[in-house]
Amino acid sequence: MSSWQSRLAPWSAPPEPDKPRLPYEPGLTLNIQRIRPPPPFDHIYLPHLTPEYRTFILQNRVVDVDRLKSTTLVDYCLSTVPLPIEPLGETAVLKVDGVMAVGDGRNAQIVTCDIDLPGTDQHRMVAKIYDPLYYSFVSEESPNIPEDVVGLADGDLAAEAAAFECLNAPLGGKVIPRYYGSWTFNLTLRNQKRAVHLILMERIDGIILRTLNPDNYSDEDKLRVVAKVMECDALMEYYGVTHTDLYPRNIICSTDDLSSSKLAVRVIDFNSSVVHSLRGLVPRYTTKSLPESPINLFWKNAPDGLREWVPDYLREDEKWRDWLKSRWSNSPSFETAVPE
Incomplete structure (x- = not known):
């Protein structure tokens, strides 16, 4: 057979x-x-x-x-x-x-x-x-x-x-x-x-993002979470790991008060991740002093798994890119670069 x-x-x-x-x-x-x-x-x-x-x-x-x-x-x-x-x-x-x-x-x-x-x-x-x-x-x-x-x-x-x-x-x-x-x-x-x-x-105390309803939060609060996850992704990429599964089930928030100045997020579940060095690639941190900006990493679109957390008014490419630039263009934590 x-x-x-x-x-x-x-x-x-x-x-x-x-x-x-x-x-x-x-x-x-x-x-x-x-x-x-x-x-x-x-x-x-x-x-x-x-x-x-x-x-x-x-x-x-x-x-x-x-x-x-x-x-x-x-x-x-x-x-x-x-x-x-x-x-x-x-x-x-x-x-x-x-x-x-x-x-x-x-x-x-x-x-x-x-x-x-x-x-x-x-x-x-x-x-x-x-x-x-x-x-x-x-x-x-x-x-x-x-x-x-x-x-x-x-x-x-x-x-x-x-x-x-x-x-x-x-x-x-x-x-x-x-x-x-x-x-x-x-x-x-x-x-x-x-x-x-x-x-x-x-063992982390917190709230799995999947258990929260984005409809219960303001656009500003939703974007705060999205931005923090994107920054986490940029840091993981910098140190040589692509997560590949950034969905709400894999994100832990320190609180369900997304407007809190103390809000922090952690990323979990790496069983589908990719480690760059084990594929013969050079991790960015070995050649660059700063992580790549989220502007570059997400220029084309938001993380696939977080689309329900992106406000409707940012679904247009131009407005999404304007938001990226307003958020990170002058950030000292990431390499300054704006795609054409």
Whole structure:
């Protein structure tokens, strides 16, 4: 059967009698070990991987539909060769004390936790857990096709960790949550240990922008949020990361009072981000003293994910560009440049 015929052939997720109940709930205690995460391996990175790692990815993370349709989720998770990871020797005990976004089939699990890490006085953190057993085995794009859950979970870890490793020193605790490293732990299934990976982040008090209704705010307040997100994007670009997913679900506001002079925003969720240096590109901060102006970055249009927060009167190109120039033309924080 050809590849396209396999994709069209009827399929539904098989029963999973051996799949345990989702364990990520308050009271769970995990013994975790710090790791050096592997580089991201999406196709845009393949030419820049070491020959050994590239061979591993092509042999173990490029899976055809026929294989996925002939197995169960449990069997696939247990039979796949684990990613090569480097343990760094540090261990800790993580205790889950709350849930933020947890559910079977929702992909990464996000919980709050209590943990004692050497070198930091922070104990209340957020853990983002990439457990392929609780990713959806059914493709979002086509329910007739199984999802490569192991490749997806490993890819999420590798991409997100790479972005945090790049941005944490200059922007952690300011533009993004502070990052406390990548970790692994073991869970037992069918008397077999399987490794599950996670990252630890700062726990931020705030409001997800998605939960706010732009119709409840003035044009000035909406633009204040939009401008702050654009400045965050400019800073991330400066230090070598393109987020690619600047939507309200990935933006945390310090308050729902958008007129407050203390309003701050943080950007989260880097699993689809692009790290420039890992693609053979030179990060801007190595050659320029200032980030590129939001005027340049958003000259053609506002961030796609924030269009509902842009007032109607700025939907015309000329008025949008006038607003950009009025906001940043004389800003000392960004390189002064106005596109033609």
